[in-house]
Amino acid sequence: MADAFPTLIEAFKNVSVSRAYGSPVQLGGEEVIPVALVSFGFGGGGEAGPDGASGGGGGGMVLPLGVYRNVGGQVSFRPNTVVALVCLVPVISAVGAAVRKAIRASKA
Numbered sequence: 001m002a003d004a005f006p007t008l009i010e011a012f013k014n015v016s017v018s019r020a021y022g023s024p025v026q027l028g029g030e031e032v033i034p035v036a037l038v039s040f041g042f043g044g045g046g047e048a049g050p051d052g053a054s055g056g057g058g059g060g061m062v063l064p065l066g067v068y069r070n071v072g073g074q075v076s077f078r079p080n081t082v083v084a085l086v087c088l089v090p091v092i093s094a095v096g097a098a099v100r101k102a103i104r105a106s107k108a
Contacts, residue, residue: 019062024070031070035077037063063087 022034044056066079 029071033068033070035065035067037065 019038020036022036024031024033026032038060039062040058040060042056042058044054046052046054063083064080065083066077069076069078
């Protein structure tokens with residue numbers, strides 16, 4: 001497990017805001033900058049026994065949120081509607097559950 005720590009340090013050197021904002025691209029006379037939600041995590045553990053067994057793992061995700069468009073000096077954000085709708089599903093579910101409980105409580 002001690003050998004894995006330097007590897008993790010090297011991996012985190014590559015993590016920066018550049019992971020969320022892509023390089024500007026010219027498309028049809030306009031400058032487009034992609035924007036994403038970047039998330040990652042890791043964990044590890046070990047056993048204090050004669051074997052000294054240890055392990056770890058990690059993972060991450062990237063959601064393309066949309067793009068910033070620069071057309072003639074006017075900058076605007078264009079969201080990725082599919083990802084926006086997928087991200088709203090848990091919010092809508094939670095609101096629906098809260099409304100249902102409120103209705104049941106008002107009837108009692």
